[in-house]
Amino acid sequence: MPVSESSSKVVYDALKSNGVGICSALPETWLVHLIRLAEDDPDMTLVRLAKEEEGVGVSMGAHLAGARSALLMQNHGFLQAINGIVSGAMLYKIPLLLVISDRGHLGERDPWQTEGGRFTRRVLDALNIQRAELRTLDEVEPKLTRAMTMAQSSLSPVAVLLTRELMWEEPAP
């Protein structure tokens, strides 16, 4: 599978170094290695969801109870979770770290992913959710740390986009 295992590990390590102890997730291709890392880590609580909006509730409860968490989701999962983000996390001033796989952007080969990608950034902008785009291994840890810092200090959602450049390794021709 051309999803980058090494990049996934770097992202996972950055979540850990930022104190994330609870990850909610709904599997998608680009997230499989991240989810397996969470599953194999005895110090991580992985919550596999039926639908992404549940993860907003989980993170809200976790934050109020003093735990740092992250939501692993596809961009369509983000679109699915918007009501919870707005009428839960934003209304109640609760930090969220949204780790979103940036499907449907340039280079996307799956026709069914091509529609959502047009809207990911525009919807984040419309919601005033600040974002970082992770493109190279070097920027993963610092950008994810800044995103977590901002989420915690502003008590609001912040998004980290996992881009194709980071997550996808083109197979050798």
Added chain:
Amino acid sequence: MKRIDALEAIYDDIADCAVVTIMGAVAVELYSLGHRPNFFYLEHAMGLASSMGLGVALAQPDRPVVVIDGDGSLLMNLGTLTTLARYAPPNLTHLVFDNESLLSVGGFPTATSTGSDLAAMARGAGIASARLVSELDEFTAAAREDLGAGELTCLVAKVEDVGPASFHMDLHLLENRFEFARALRPDSDERNE
């Protein structure tokens, strides 16, 4: 059975629990019995009270957590039953008041009014002990049993579709939110972690 009577019957039993309620009549009625810092009323994000309860329960496994849900809210997030069952936090008690109605917005009937059975759905999701009660004595005994069970439970209580005269609460939702966080983490300041 009236929901307010059911809440009153267990009011002392949930004194030390982190309690997460849904919006509307449930929140107002619990509040009217006497607010406590460990009570959180989710005034929007319909459906997510149980997911929030799961987050609290996973973050603080030693603290008893009670979610007070309703039929309309639970129907909006039925997947939560499968997620709760999957992780089954032993410190979580899920109470569902089923008045077969979206009472707070004018009393439109929900699908439980035409036979959808939330307790059966919870059992089907994997919460084996989930059950339905419809009398106050039965509710009180079952709720106390669930609160002491030491395992994930789900209790669905059929209640009349009546609510409070007023939905006003003299507690801003942000005040409630910061107070609740302080009650849950007395030793840490959430702004200085």
